[in-house]
Amino acid sequence: MFPIRDHNPSERTPYVTYALLAANILIFLSYWPLQTNNPNDLGAFWDAWAMRPVEISQGIDLHTLVTSMFLHGGWMHLAGNMLFLYIFGDNLEDQLGHVPFLLFYLVCGVLADFGQILADPNSPIPNVGASGAIAGVMGGYLLLFPKAKVDIIIIFIVFFKIFPIPAWVMLGLWMAFQLFNGITADIAGGGVAYWAHAGGFIAGFVILIPFWLRRGGQAFWQQTEGHPPHPDAKYSPSTIPVIPRRK
Numbered sequence: 684m685f686p687i688r689d690h691n692p693s694e695r696t697p698y699v700t701y702a703l704l705a706a707n708i709l710i711f712l713s714y715w716p717l718q719t720n721n722p723n724d725l726g727a728f729w730d731a732w733a734m735r736p737v738e739i740s741q742g743i744d745l746h747t748l749v750t751s752m753f754l755h756g757g758w759m760h761l762a763g764n765m766l767f768l769y770i771f772g773d774n775l776e777d778q779l780g781h782v783p784f785l786l787f788y789l790v791c792g793v794l795a796d797f798g799q800i801l802a803d804p805n806s807p808i809p810n811v812g813a814s815g816a817i818a819g820v821m822g823g824y825l826l827l828f829p830k831a832k833v834d835i836i837i838i839f840i841v842f843f844k845i846f847p848i849p850a851w852v853m854l855g856l857w858m859a860f861q862l863f864n865g866i867t868a869d870i871a872g873g874g875v876a877y878w879a880h881a882g883g884f885i886a887g888f889v890i891l892i893p894f895w896l897r898r899g900g901q902a903f904w905q906q907t908e909g910h911p912p913h914p915d916a917k918y919s920p921s922t923i924p925v926i927p928r929r930k
Contacts (some may be wrong), residue, residue: 690832697773733809752792754811791819798882817888831911
């Protein structure tokens with residue numbers, strides 16, 4: 684189960700969201716050959732630009748709090764993050780404005796890093812990915828548009844089925860998954876930085892509370908019933924057959 688789109692069209696062109704998508708993709712392409720051709724050079728690259736909790740705890744390589752959020756470990760890592768940014772980023776940029784949204788994104792990414800650092804401050808494992816910053820975008824989205832419709836795709840045996848569900852259900856389940864895995868996973872063993880995801884999500888939600896209050900708080904929700912303050916985009920839920928690949 685994962686989201687493919689929301690029913691919340693933006694009312695202005697999301698230039699910053701598009702720029703962040705492009706920056707992440709282009710930066711990934713710039714060092715991707717190191718993944719297969721130069722593993723030693725790739726290790727040196729991570730040393731220079733990935734965030735290591737133990738280094739931040741010692742007050743060194745602080746620039747990696749920012750640089751790490753533009754790096755990804757593989758194609759699927761990049762694709763998943765860019766999908767979530769594409770779905771939810773434009774609406775936050777629409778509400779906040781271009782420059783405030785960029786600052787919000789970067790601050791959420793840094794605070795997400797500190798979520799992972801607090802969980803394992805002595806870890807030497809390099810952390811990379813935009814997930815923490817994008818989790819902040821998702822937390823802010825949940826606060827402003829809890830009942831916006833999000834289409835999720837569920838894969839059955841021979842077909843896909845698309846279902847529209849409220850944003851609070853999809854994002855709430857996502858956050859619960861991060862907390863559960865953060866509690867049960869072996870932090871020292873590497874893998875997914877679940878506490879960075881949780882930290883970014885909480886940061887994004889909390890940072891936007893003053894903005895939400897200026898919009899009227901609960902009155903803002905009541906005016907729109909938790910939906911976007913403009914007409915929803917209309918999509919028809921569909922079933923997509925799967926065509927087997929020939930061997």
